Amino acid sequence: MEATPSNLIVExxxxxxxxxxxxxxxxxxxxxxxxxxxxxxxxxGAGKSTLMNVLAGLYKQDAGIIKIKGDPVEFSSxxxxxxxxxxxxxxxxxxxPSQTVTENILLGLNDPSFFMRLNEYDTKITKLSDQYGLxxxxxxxxxxLSVGEQQRVELLKMLYRGANVLIMDEPTAVLAPQEIxxxxxxxxxxIAQGKSVIFISHKLxxxxxxxxxxxxxxxxxxxxxxxxxxxxxxxxxxxLMVGREVVFFVDKKPKEPGEVxxxxxxxxAENDKGLPALRGLSLNVRAGEIVGLAGVAGNGQNxxxxxxxxxxxxxxxxxxxxxxxVNNRDTLFGIQHGMAYVPEDRTHVGSxxxxxxxxxxxxxxxxxxxxxxxxxLDMTAATNFAKELKQAYDIIxxxxxxxxxxxxxxxxxxxxxxxxxxxNPNFMVAVQPTRGLDVGAIEGVHRLxxxxxxxGAAVLLISEELEELLSLSDxxxxxxxxxxxxxxxxxxxEPDEHLTEEIGLMMTGTPLEQIHKEGAASHD
Amino acid sequence: MTESALAKKQRxxxxxxxxxxxxxxxxxFPATVSIGAILLALILxxxxxxxxxxxxxxxxxxxxxxxxxxxxxxxxxxxxxxPILLTALACSIAFRMKLWNIGAEGxxxxxxxxxxxxxxxxxxxxxxxRWLFIPVMVIAGMAMGAIWGFIPGYxxxxxxxxxxxxxxxxxxxAVSWVNFWVFAVxxxxxxxMSPKFPLTAWLPRLTDYGKIVPLFRGLTTHGGLVLGILxxxxxxxxxxxxxxxxxxxxxxxxxxAAQYAGISxxxxxxxxxxxxxxxxxxxGMSEVTGVIHRLQTTPLAAGYGFTGIIVAWxxxxxxxxxxxxxxLFGALILAGREIQPSGxxxxxxxxxxxxxxxxxxxLRYRVRLVRADAEE
Numbered sequence: 001m002e003a004t005p006s007n008l009i010v011e012x013x014x015x016x017x018x019x020x021x022x023x024x025x026x027x028x029x030x031x032x033x034x035x036x037x038x039x040x041x042x043x044x045g046a047g048k049s050t051l052m053n054v055l056a057g058l059y060k061q062d063a064g065i066i067k068i069k070g071d072p073v074e075f076s077s078x079x080x081x082x083x084x085x086x087x088x089x090x091x092x093x094x095x096x097p098s099q100t101v102t103e104n105i106l107l108g109l110n111d112p113s114f115f116m117r118l119n120e121y122d123t124k125i126t127k128l129s130d131q132y133g134l135x136x137x138x139x140x141x142x143x144x145l146s147v148g149e150q151q152r153v154e155l156l157k158m159l160y161r162g163a164n165v166l167i168m169d170e171p172t173a174v175l176a177p178q179e180i181x182x183x184x185x186x187x188x189x190x191i192a193q194g195k196s197v198i199f200i201s202h203k204l205x206x207x208x209x210x211x212x213x214x215x216x217x218x219x220x221x222x223x224x225x226x227x228x229x230x231x232x233x234x235x236x237x238x239x240l241m242v243g244r245e246v247v248f249f250v251d252k253k254p255k256e257p258g259e260v261x262x263x264x265x266x267x268x269a270e271n272d273k274g275l276p277a278l279r280g281l282s283l284n285v286r287a288g289e290i291v292g293l294a295g296v297a298g299n300g301q302n303x304x305x306x307x308x309x310x311x312x313x314x315x316x317x318x319x320x321x322x323x324x325x326v327n328n329r330d331t332l333f334g335i336q337h338g339m340a341y342v343p344e345d346r347t348h349v350g351s352x353x354x355x356x357x358x359x360x361x362x363x364x365x366x367x368x369x370x371x372x373x374x375x376x377l378d379m380t381a382a383t384n385f386a387k388e389l390k391q392a393y394d395i396i397x398x399x400x401x402x403x404x405x406x407x408x409x410x411x412x413x414x415x416x417x418x419x420x421x422x423x424n425p426n427f428m429v430a431v432q433p434t435r436g437l438d439v440g441a442i443e444g445v446h447r448l449x450x451x452x453x454x455x456g457a458a459v460l461l462i463s464e465e466l467e468e469l470l471s472l473s474d475x476x477x478x479x480x481x482x483x484x485x486x487x488x489x490x491x492x493x494e495p496d497e498h499l500t501e502e503i504g505l506m507m508t509g510t511p512l513e514q515i516h517k518e519g520a521a522s523h524d
Numbered sequence: 525m526t527e528s529a530l531a532k533k534q535r536x537x538x539x540x541x542x543x544x545x546x547x548x549x550x551x552x553f554p555a556t557v558s559i560g561a562i563l564l565a566l567i568l569x570x571x572x573x574x575x576x577x578x579x580x581x582x583x584x585x586x587x588x589x590x591x592x593x594x595x596x597x598x599x600x601x602x603x604x605x606x607p608i609l610l611t612a613l614a615c616s617i618a619f620r621m622k623l624w625n626i627g628a629e630g631x632x633x634x635x636x637x638x639x640x641x642x643x644x645x646x647x648x649x650x651x652x653x654r655w656l657f658i659p660v661m662v663i664a665g666m667a668m669g670a671i672w673g674f675i676p677g678y679x680x681x682x683x684x685x686x687x688x689x690x691x692x693x694x695x696x697x698a699v700s701w702v703n704f705w706v707f708a709v710x711x712x713x714x715x716x717m718s719p720k721f722p723l724t725a726w727l728p729r730l731t732d733y734g735k736i737v738p739l740f741r742g743l744t745t746h747g748g749l750v751l752g753i754l755x756x757x758x759x760x761x762x763x764x765x766x767x768x769x770x771x772x773x774x775x776x777x778x779x780x781a782a783q784y785a786g787i788s789x790x791x792x793x794x795x796x797x798x799x800x801x802x803x804x805x806x807x808g809m810s811e812v813t814g815v816i817h818r819l820q821t822t823p824l825a826a827g828y829g830f831t832g833i834i835v836a837w838x839x840x841x842x843x844x845x846x847x848x849x850x851x852l853f854g855a856l857i858l859a860g861r862e863i864q865p866s867g868x869x870x871x872x873x874x875x876x877x878x879x880x881x882x883x884x885x886x887l888r889y890r891v892r893l894v895r896a897d898a899e900e
Contacts, residue, residue: 311783332786341784349784352777359770363785366770376766 008070009034009196010055010086010165015064017050024050026220027064032165037187037197038226039211041204041241043297043464047220048200049091052167055198056088057081087158088167091174093150097143101125101136105157129156133189148179155186166190167198172206173298174273184210202241202296204234204508216240235504241296252450257474258287261427261458262308267317267327269300269307277303278314279482285427285458290449292473292490293462294503300482301462302344305431308460309341310334321427335364340425342416344432344462346409350416353405357397358386360404361419385422393418394444410441417448428452431462446472466503470496478506486512541892554887561883562876569872576868587869590862591855599730599743603815605854607632609752610807611832612850613759614669616841618800620763621776623793627676627691628804629829630698631669633821635805636812637702638668640718640819643725644710650722657725661809662751669805670798672698677797681790687797695829702821710819717820727814748810752847755803759843762799772796804829831857834877 010032017025024047032038040048053059055066057075066073068084075081078088095104102121106112112121125138134152142150151171158166168187172180187197187210201207207214208229216224216237223240224232262285271277277300285291295301306312308319310331319327326334334341343349351360362382365371370381386400395414397407404412413433420428430449434442449472452459463469469476470490478485485506488499505515570580591601611628618625639661642648647664648657672694679685703716710718727747734741763769775782775789782789807828816823835853839845853873860869 309784330786330788331783335786343784345780348778349780352774352781354777355773359773362770363774363781366767372767375768376761377770379765 007034008032009068010198011065011067011070012051012055013065013067015051015054015066016062017047017054017059018062023220025054025061025064028217028220028222029225030055030215030222031226032196032198033213034196035191035194036212037191037199037210039199039201039207039214039229040217041201041207041214041237042217043202043241046202046217046241048202048217049169050220051217052088052169052198052200055081056086056167058088082158082161082163085162085164086167087161087163087165089151089154089158089169089171091169091171093154095142095150095153098141100139100141101145101153101156102138104142104153105138105160109161125156125160128159132156132159132193133186134159146179147174148182151175151183152186159190163195165196165198167200169200170202171199172201172203180206202298204237204241204296207237208234234508235501238296238504238507239500252472253454255288255453255474257289258456260284260286261322262460263320264304264308265318265320267304267307267314267319269303269312269314271300271303277482278307280317281479281482281484282317283460283477283484283487285460287426287458288453288456289474290453290459290461290472292469292476293460293479294466294469294476294507295464295479296507297464299479301479302431303482304479305341305343305429305460305462308334308429309339335423338424338426340420340423340428342413342420342428342430342433344435346412346416347405351404351412354403356386357390357395357400357402357404357407357415358382360415361386361389361422363419364423365419389415389418389422393448410437410444413437413441413445417445421448421452424455425452425457427458427460429460429462432464433461434463434465434468442468466500470499476503478503478512480507480509485510486515488512538893542889543892545888545890549887557883557886558880561879565872565876565879568875568879569868572871572875573868578868586862587855587859590859595739596742597858599745601851601854601858602745602749603854604857605851606746606748606752606814607807607811607828608831608835608853609847609850610748610755610810611804611829612835612839612846613752613755613832613843614800614802614804614807614829615832615836616839616843616846617759617763617772617803618796619836620841621772621792621796622779623677623680623796623800624688625673625676625691625797625800626688626833627672627694627829628800628807628832629825629827630691630695631672631801631804632808632811632829633695633698633702633825634672634801635665635669635808636819636824637698637705637808638805639665639809639812640710640721643721644718644819650724652724654724654726654728658727658747658813661725661813662806665805665809666802667805669808670802672805673797673799673801674794677794680797681793699821699825702819702824706819706821712818716822718818720818721813725813726817727810729814744815746810746814748807748814751806751810755806756843756847759803763843768795804832807832834873838877838880 008031012028012030015025015028028047028051030051040052042048050059054061057078057080060076073084075084096107102118102125105125106121122138129136134156136145136149136152136156142153145153155166171183175183190197199211211229213226213228214224214237215222215226218241264281264283267278267281268276269278281300281304283291293301303312307314307327310326310329310333313328318325321334321337321339324337326337326339347353362371362385365385366377371378371385383400389395390397390400393414395418396411404415407415433445433449437445449459449461461469461472473490475487475489477487488502490499502512502515506512566584570584573580573583590597592598611632614628614631615625642661642664648660676685676687676690676694679690680687706716706718712719729746730740730743763772771782771787771792774785774787775792779789808824811824812819831853835846835849839849856869856873
C-alpha cells in the first residue's frame with residue numbers, strides 16, 4: 001500500500017513539546033496508516049508517551065500540526081480526541097474499582113442521562129466484547145478483575161466511544177506472558193475490523209512480533225520513521241534506540257582486577273507488581289574494575305540494584321559482599337560494610353529535596369564522629385564537611401544551606417556522588433549515573449567513577465547507554481528479562497562493531513552461546 | 525494556524541502565568557508573605573464584623589486591649605496559651621514526619637488523668653512536698669500521653685493502620701475514660717468531678733508570690749509556661765541538632781531517601797508518636813495542676829488538641845515560632861469571648877488559617893503577567 005497523504009489516518013508534523021528543563025518532543029513527525037499496527041519504540045524518557053499524550057489531547061503541543069484523515073485538528077481535551085476517533089489506553093488504568101464494568105464504560109457519557117438502565121447496557125457491552133473477542137463479564141466489579149481483564153475494559157471503553165485509532169501505552173508492562181498473547185490476538189482482531197493501533201513499547205521482541213511498521217524515538221527525536229518491521233533486524237532497531245555515537249573517549253588505564261568483592265548468586269526477586277523481575281541472575285565484580293550491566297530499561301536492572309543494596313528482598317539466591325551475606329538485611333548493613341549506591345532516581349531516592357546540601361551529604365555519615373557527637377550532631381563539623389565536598393566536587397551552589405531541590409540535575413548528581421565516594425566505599429552500584437546530564441557533567445561523573453576504579457573499589461555500572469558502558473567498563477554483562485544473557489570483555493575503549501552487535505543481540509534476548517553457535521554455523 | 529485563532533491571540537495579549545520557583549526567594553520574603561496574609565485575613569474578618577453589624581476597628585482595638593491591655597489580661601492570655609503551646613509542639617513533631625496525629629486532644633486528656641492519678645489514687649500522700657509531687661506528676665502525665673501515642677504509632681508501624689482515624693477515635697475513648705473515673709471512682713459527692721487537689725500538687729502561680737512581689741498579686745500564670753518553653757527549646761534541639769531529629773527530618777521529607785540511608789522508618793513512627801503523645805500529655809498535666817486543680821472533663825476537653833494542630837501548622841512546625849503563635853491564639857480565645865462567646869472570633873481564626881495556608885502558594889510559585897505572543 002502506497003502512502004499518499006489522503007490515505008493516512010493520523011499525521012503529526014513537527015511536534016514540539018517542552019517541559020521545564022526538558023525538550024520531550026523535538027520536531028517529531030509521525031504517520032499512521034489505516035489498518036496497521038504501528039509501534040513507537042524508544043527507551044524510557046525518549047518521548048513516546050509525551051507524543052501520544054499530545055495526540056490523545058492530554059497535552060497541547062508547543063508547535064506542530066496534527067491532521068486526522070487529512071484535516072488539521074486542534075484538541076484541547078481528551079474528549080476532543082475521542083470525538084475525532086482517537087482513544088488511548090494508559091499504562092495506569094483509569095477505572096473506578098468499586099463499580100462494574102458497564103458502569104465504568106458509561107462513565108462520563110451523556111447517555112444514559114439519568115436512569116442507568118444497566119441491563120440494557122450490559123447487553124450492548126456484551127455484544128461489543130464478543131465482536132472484538134474481549135471476554136469480560138459486564139456485571140463484574142473492577143476490583144474483582146485481573147490486570148489483563150481490566151485492560152480489556154479500558155479497550156472496550158475506547159471502542160464504545162467509537163475510537164478508530166487505539167493508542168496502547170506499554171500495554172504489556174503489566175501483563176503475564178500468557179496474557180500478552182491474548183492481547184496480541186485482540187489487537188489483530190481489531191485490525192481485521194478496520195481499526196488502527198499505535199503500540200508504545202521499549203521491548204524489541206514484542207515490536208517485531210506484533211507491529212507492521214515502527215517509528216523509533218531517541219531523546220525526543222525520531223531516529224527511524226515508519227520502517228517496516230520486515231525489513232529491519234532487531235539489532236538495527238536496538239542501535240537506533242540506544243544510539244551508539246561515541247561522544248568522547250575516556251582515559252582508562254589498564255589495571256589488573258583483584259579479588260571478588262561482590263558476588264551475586266542465582267538471585268530471584270519480584271518487582272512492585274509481584275511479577276518475577278530477576279530469574280536466577282548471577283554476576284560478580286572484582287576489586288579495581290568497573291563492570292557494566294547493559295540492557296533495555298525494565299529488564300530488572302533496578303530490582304537488581306535494590307536487592308544488592310538491601311532496599312528490596314529477594315526470594316531466592318544470595319548476594320555476598322566481602323564474604324558477608326548482604327541480601328534480605330536492611331540497608332544499614334550494606335552501608336556499614338562499605339557499600340555505596342548511586343540510585344537511578346535522584347530526587348525520590350537519592351536525596352531529600354527540601355533539606356539542605358549539608359543535610360544531604362551527611363546522610364550516611366551522621367552516625368559516626370566527627371559529625372555525630374553522642375546523640376547530638378556537630379553542625380559545625382557537618383557544615384565544614386559539606387563545604388569541603390562542595391570545593392572538591394565542584395558543586396555549584398550559593399551556600400551549603402540551600403535546599404537541594406534548587407540544584408540542577410548535574411549538581412544534584414555531584415552531591416550524591418560526593419556523598420557516596422567520600423565514604424571510601426569498597427563497592428559501588430551506580431544506576432544510570434549520567435541520565436539527563438549535559439556533556440560536561442557526564443564527563444565529570446565518568447572521571448569520578450574511574451577514580452574509584454583506580455582506588456581499588458569494585459564498581460557495578462548499570463546503564464542503558466552502550467557507549468558509556470563500553471568506554472568505562474572492563475567487562476559487560478547483558479541483562480534480559482531478569483537473566484544474564486552473557487558476559488563480554490572490553491579490550492579497548494575504541495568502538496568495536498562486532499562487540500556492539502553481540503551486545504545488541506543479547507539485549508534483545510539471544511544468549512551469547514547461541515550467538516557463537518550461529519556465528520560458527522554461518523562460517524561453515 | 526487559522527486566522528480566527530490568530531485574531532483571538534492578539535485580542536488577549538496578556539495573560540497570567542504561574543510557574544514553579546526555580547530559585548529560593550530571599551530571606552525576607554516568607555515573613556512578608558505571612559504578615560501580608562494575616563493583614564488580609566484581618567481585613568476580611570473586618571468585613572465580616574461589619575456585615576454582622578459591628579464596628580471592625582473598635583472590635584479589633586477591643587480584642588487587643590482585652591488580651592494585651594494590662595498585665596492582668598496578659599497573664600490570662602498566657603494561661604490560655606500554655607496548653608495550646610504544648611499540644612502544638614506535640615502536633616509539630618508528628619507532622620514533621622508526616623504523621624497526622626489528630627489525637628493531641630486525647631493524649632492531653634490522658635496526660636491530665638495520669639497526673640491526677642498521682643494525687644487521687646493516691647500514689648503520693650497529700651502532704652508530699654511540691655518538689656517531689658510535681659516531677660512525679662510530670663512523669664506520670666507524659667507517660668500516659670506517650671502510651672496514648674504509642675497505640676496508634678504501633679498500629680501504623682505494624683499494620684499500616686491509618687493514624688488519622690485511630691488517633692481521632694482514641695480522643696473519644698480518652699474523654700470517656702476520664703468520665704468513668706470522675707463519675708465512678710474519684711467523684712466528689714456524686715458530682716462529675718474529683719475532689720480538689722492539695723495545694724502541694726498545684727503548679728506554682730505568680731500570685732503565690734504576691735506577698736514578695738506585689739505586682740504578681742492575682743496573676744494566674746503558672747509553672748506550665750516554664751514547662752512549655754523548656755519543652756519548645758528541647759524540641760528545637762532534638763529536631764535541628766540531634767541525630768534522632770535528623771532522622772525525623774529526613775523521613776519527613778523523603779521516606780525513600782531515609783530508607784536508602786539505612787534509617788528504620790517503622791521504629792521512628794512509634795518513637796515519634798510517643799514523643800508527640802508525651803508532649804500533649806505534659807500539656808494535660810500542666811492544665812490540670814496549674815488551672816483546674818481537679819480532674820473534671822468539661823474544662824479539660826476544650827479542644828486545645830485541635831487548636832494545637834492549627835498553631836503547629838501556622839508556625840511551619842518550628843518549635844520557637846510555636847511559642848509566639850500560641851500566645852496569639854491564646855489572645856484570640858480570650859478576647860474573642862469578650863465580643864461573642866463563639867462565632868465571629870472563631871471565624872476570624874479560620875480566615876487567618878486559610879489565608880496563611882493559601883499564601884504558601886506564593887512561596888513555591890511565581891505569578892507573572894506575560895504577553896500572550898511572547899510564548900517561548
